[in-house]
Amino acid sequence: MANHDTTLFSSLARIGPQLRPIMWRLIFGLLSALAASVVALAIPQVYRVLVNNALQPGNGTGALWLGTAVVLVLGIMEAWLLVLRRQLVIVPATTVETRMRTSFYRHLQNLSVEFHDRWGSGQLLSRAMSDLNFMRRWMAFGAIMLVVTALTVAIGVALMFSMSWELGLIFLAAAVPIVIFGFTFRRSYGQASRRSQDQAGDLATVVEESVHGIRVLKAFGRGREALDSFAGQAQELQATEIHKAKSLATFSLVVTLLPELALAAGLVVGILLVHAGRLDVGTLVAFFATAAVVAGPVESMGPLLSMTLTAKTALDRHFEVMDAESTITDPEEPVHLGAVRGTLEFRDVHFRFPDTPEGTADLLNGIDLELRAGETMALVGVTGSGKSTLLNLVPRLFDPTGGALLLDGVDIRRIPLAELRTHVSVAFEDTTLFSNSVRENVLLGAADHPGLSADEVLEQALDVAQAGFAHTLPQGVDTLIGEEGLSLSGGQRQRIALARAIAAKPAVLVLDDPLSALDVNTEERVSRRLRQVLEGTTTLIVAHRPSTVAMADRVALLQDGRITAVGTHAVLLAGNDHYRYVLASLDTEPKDLDSGLDDELPDDLGTGPLPVAVRTGAPNPAATTSKGTKA
Ligand SMILES: Nc1ncnc2c1ncn2[C@@H]1O[C@H](COP(=O)(O)OP(=O)(O)OP(=O)(O)O)[C@@H](O)[C@H]1O
Numbered sequence: 001m002a003n004h005d006t007t008l009f010s011s012l013a014r015i016g017p018q019l020r021p022i023m024w025r026l027i028f029g030l031l032s033a034l035a036a037s038v039v040a041l042a043i044p045q046v047y048r049v050l051v052n053n054a055l056q057p058g059n060g061t062g063a064l065w066l067g068t069a070v071v072l073v074l075g076i077m078e079a080w081l082l083v084l085r086r087q088l089v090i091v092p093a094t095t096v097e098t099r100m101r102t103s104f105y106r107h108l109q110n111l112s113v114e115f116h117d118r119w120g121s122g123q124l125l126s127r128a129m130s131d132l133n134f135m136r137r138w139m140a141f142g143a144i145m146l147v148v149t150a151l152t153v154a155i156g157v158a159l160m161f162s163m164s165w166e167l168g169l170i171f172l173a174a175a176v177p178i179v180i181f182g183f184t185f186r187r188s189y190g191q192a193s194r195r196s197q198d199q200a201g202d203l204a205t206v207v208e209e210s211v212h213g214i215r216v217l218k219a220f221g222r223g224r225e226a227l228d229s230f231a232g233q234a235q236e237l238q239a240t241e242i243h244k245a246k247s248l249a250t251f252s253l254v255v256t257l258l259p260e261l262a263l264a265a266g267l268v269v270g271i272l273l274v275h276a277g278r279l280d281v282g283t284l285v286a287f288f289a290t291a292a293v294v295a296g297p298v299e300s301m302g303p304l305l306s307m308t309l310t311a312k313t314a315l316d317r318h319f320e321v322m323d324a325e326s327t328i329t330d331p332e333e334p335v336h337l338g339a340v341r342g343t344l345e346f347r348d349v350h351f352r353f354p355d356t357p358e359g360t361a362d363l364l365n366g367i368d369l370e371l372r373a374g375e376t377m378a379l380v381g382v383t384g385s386g387k388s389t390l391l392n393l394v395p396r397l398f399d400p401t402g403g404a405l406l407l408d409g410v411d412i413r414r415i416p417l418a419e420l421r422t423h424v425s426v427a428f429e430d431t432t433l434f435s436n437s438v439r440e441n442v443l444l445g446a447a448d449h450p451g452l453s454a455d456e457v458l459e460q461a462l463d464v465a466q467a468g469f470a471h472t473l474p475q476g477v478d479t480l481i482g483e484e485g486l487s488l489s490g491g492q493r494q495r496i497a498l499a500r501a502i503a504a505k506p507a508v509l510v511l512d513d514p515l516s517a518l519d520v521n522t523e524e525r526v527s528r529r530l531r532q533v534l535e536g537t538t539t540l541i542v543a544h545r546p547s548t549v550a551m552a553d554r555v556a557l558l559q560d561g562r563i564t565a566v567g568t569h570a571v572l573l574a575g576n577d578h579y580r581y582v583l584a585s586l587d588t589e590p591k592d593l594d595s596g597l598d599d600e601l602p603d604d605l606g607t608g609p610l611p612v613a614v615r616t617g618a619p620n621p622a623a624t625t626s627k628g629t630k631a
Pocket residue numbers: 117353355363381382383384385386387388389390
């Protein structure tokens with residue numbers, strides 16, 4: 001996944017296309033910083049004239065005042081040019097950062113579940129936030145100052161040579177070890193920088209996971225162990241940071257000390273040259289004033305180089321993600337379904353996870369299953385048999401490694417992804433709610449429905465999922481829920497997630513044990529309403545409880561990667577030993593008892609104006625029309 005062997009220039013060059021729109025402002029920023037340096041270098045030349053002429057005995061004070069005024073004006077110009085650099089680059093640099101962050105986020109959305117299974121969330125978080133922050137600071141300051149510093153040093157050294165080649169040589173001699181040391185510093189600091197950014201990403205993952213799982217950690221009293229493990233990782237990061245700081249300190253020592261030594265040696269040689277009459281005092285003063293101006297940029301070489309190496313690492317890390325290609329892509333020659341009937345066929349479907357060891361049979365090893373339009377099919381199998389995985393294939397969260405899934409006879413890989421996902425709606429057992437209102441969570445996947453307002457769709461979905469409790473929340477359906485909002489019980493969360501799947505009014509509904517956290521009474525009511533709504537919607541539902549199985553028209557038995565039996569509950573119960581065995585092992589109690597007393601809604605609400613057809617096995621014209629419109 002990670003390519004750590006990129007060169008500094010090849011890595012930094014990758015930001016080129018992002019910079020193109022703001023290139024002119026960056027160039028002007030660079031020119032103003034350069035002009036500030038040139039102005040700073042011009043000031044010593046005024047000293048030279050002052051010392052050689054104005055300060056000579058017998059000369060008037062007029063030249064002294066003029067010289068002082070010129071130095072003052074130059075000083076003000078230098079300060080103004082530095083402010084101008086900031087103003088020129090700050091907006092474009094933050095614009096590039098924002099653009100890159102947004103496209104990073106868009107790319108994350110497009111990457112397959114398989115990618116997200118492999119990457120820690122903290123690694124992605126740190127790449128989206130701190131790495132792009134490093135990159136922006138380098139772009140707005142580091143890159144410009146590195147060029148300006150190099151040019152200032154070059155111009156300053158040329159000026160110093162023009163004043164005295166002997167003294168110039170002394171300073172050049174000091175530069176050689178700095179350059180050699182700079183190369184070794186670059187390599188070792190670059191590696192440490194990479195290590196530290198990766199470790200920071202891992203640490204962010206640990207924080208994210210433990211905040212997410214705080215209840216489990218507390219309940220099992222594992223807070224101490226989690227803290228110890230975190231502290232261990234934090235110390236590793238600290239060690240890397242200390243290593244970085246030490247290495248930067250050594251480099252800074254060299255780049256500060258050598259010019260200082262050169263300055264001392266230059267002072268001795270300079271005075272000897274003045275004594276020998278080969279150098280005038282004004283030039284000697286100007287030489288050392290120039291050396292003082294050049295010393296600043298030379299000393300800033302260390303921090304600037306380290307900033308550049310950190311930016312290189314940040315860009316490498318950014319592009320590692322941006323270069324990852326989604327394995328689940330839109331078809332090159334898409335087929336648009338139009339009105340969807342909702343037949344779903346698994347044809348010799350195979351699936352294995354990429355990390356499955358060689359020689360192991362496929363998890364799904366030749367699934368053949370056909371769901372008729374409008375049919376409710378329960379999927380039953382022992383735990384770990386691959387039921388959830390099979391469900392994930394329907395909205396193409398994973399693609400089969402062999403065989404095909406067909407919706408209305410069309411391979412789903414030939415249907416544009418966005419279109420497929422308007423036809424297929426999902427509710428997972430592990431419910432994810434976003435930090436939004438109930439309304440936004442439920443209407444997340446709901447498209448426009450002819451003749452129905454968003455509020456009506458919301459009400460119907462909440463009603464079917466028996467999620468009327470939402471109206472009793474402090475701000476009703478506008479109450480903020482999810483991670484940063486009100487905490488809901490497991491059963492309440494499940495019902496909101498179920499309402500979300502229903503509100504999308506899909507042709508195919510995929511439900512992964514959606515009622516597992518409900519108490520028996522609520523489950524019974526939800527099941528009854530679901531049965532009414534699901535008429536006309538092809539539904540594949542993983543069942544862990546006999547009551548869920550009872551909702552289905554037919555049951556499919558998943559065994560050893562294959563569908564070994566399909567039939568009604570009664571027929572399978574009478575004639576299939578494995579089915580009886582699986583059923584006997586299914587839960588009869590909810591995993592997270594949710595009393596359901598919070599929403600004692602009348603049971604006889606009727607089906608309301610939901611566009612459902614009477615169950616005939618035939619397609620539901622109303623539902624089909626709305627889906628056709630979405631397509
Ligand atoms: N992302 C993944 N990478 C690798 N293996 C996985 C991944 N997700 C699931 N598995 C493995 O695939 C197998 C089937 O998992 P799956 O969740 O589909 O089973 P299931 O029948 O739904 O189980 P349950 O009834 O317990 O929910 C398990 O052995 C699981 O460890």
